[in-house]
Amino acid sequence: MTAIARLSIRRLVCLLAGLACPALASAEDALKFTTEDYPPYNFTENGTYKGVGYEQVVMMMQGISTSYTVEMMPWARAYALAETDPMTCVFTTAHIPEREGLFKWVEPLAVDRNIVVSRADAALRVKNIEEARSYSVGTQRDDYTQALLERNGFTKIDLAANLDLTIKKLESGRIDLMPISEKFLTKLQRDGHPLKGQFVLTEQKFAVACNKHVPDSLINQMQANLNAIIADGRQREIFVRYGMEVLN
Known part of the structure; x- marks a missing residue:
C-alpha cells in the first residue's frame, strides 16, 4: 500500500469517527505547477528549469508551508490539468476574458x-x-x-x-x-x-492560473508574496536578467 493510500484511509477513518484531522499532510495537499517551454518565460537549460515566470513562482512560494512541484509539458496538457486537477496551477498564462471565470488568478508575472x-x-x-x-x-x-x-x-x-x-x-x-x-x-x-x-x-497580463478548488487562503498568500516581489524590485531584476524590456 502506498503512503498516499494509507493517508487517504486515515482521513476516511477520521471522518467516519467524527474526528478532525488537520495535521494529516500528504502528496494530495501539495500544489502542482504546470508550464511549457516558452522562453524567456519558462524553459529548460542543461536540464535546469529557468525563466521569468519560473523564477517568480519559486520566489512566490518561499515562506509558504504548502509543498509544491513544477513540471514542464506541452501547453495543452499543462492547461488542461489546471482546469481539472483541484490542486494545480498553470503558468505563464495570459489573463484574457475567455478565461476569466475558469481559474483563480495570481498576477501579474509580466505584461x-x-x-x-x-x-x-x-x-x-x-x-x-x-x-x-x-x-x-x-x-x-x-x-x-x-x-x-x-x-x-x-x-x-x-x-x-x-x-x-x-x-x-x-x-x-x-x-x-x-x-x-x-x-x-x-x-x-x-x-x-x-x-x-x-x-x-x-x-x-501574464499570470498564474489556479484551479478553482485551490484554497483562497493559499491564493492570497501567493498574491501577497508576488506583490512583494514586484514592490521591492525583484521582478524588475528578473526582467533585466533575461533581457526583457520593463514595461511601466
Whole structure:
C-alpha cells in the first residue's frame, strides 16, 4: 500500500469517527505547477528549469508551508490539468476574458504584447486584423492566441501541438502568419530565426492560473508574496536578467 493510500484511509477513518484531522499532510495537499517551454518565460537549460515566470513562482512560494512541484509539458496538457486537477496551477498564462471565470488568478508575472509575425522574406505586408484574416495563421492548440484569433473572426487557423511546430510551419512556408509574444520574437530573432513583426495583436497580463478548488487562503498568500516581489524590485531584476524590456 502506498503512503498516499494509507493517508487517504486515515482521513476516511477520521471522518467516519467524527474526528478532525488537520495535521494529516500528504502528496494530495501539495500544489502542482504546470508550464511549457516558452522562453524567456519558462524553459529548460542543461536540464535546469529557468525563466521569468519560473523564477517568480519559486520566489512566490518561499515562506509558504504548502509543498509544491513544477513540471514542464506541452501547453495543452499543462492547461488542461489546471482546469481539472483541484490542486494545480498553470503558468505563464495570459489573463484574457475567455478565461476569466475558469481559474483563480495570481498576477501579474509580466505584461507583454502579442505580435503577428511572418517570415522575414515574405512579400506580404499586413497592417491590421482585417487584412490578416485573408491569410493562413498558425498557433498551438489551446493557447490563448487560439481564442484571440477565433474571437477576431479568423477562419484559416492552423493548430499545432506545440509552438516549435508552428514556427517550423511558418519558416517552411506552410502558413503565412502566426501570433507570438514580443519577448519571444526578440529572442528568436537573436537566435537567427528569419522572422519579422507585422502588427500588434494585443497587450495582456501574464499570470498564474489556479484551479478553482485551490484554497483562497493559499491564493492570497501567493498574491501577497508576488506583490512583494514586484514592490521591492525583484521582478524588475528578473526582467533585466533575461533581457526583457520593463514595461511601466
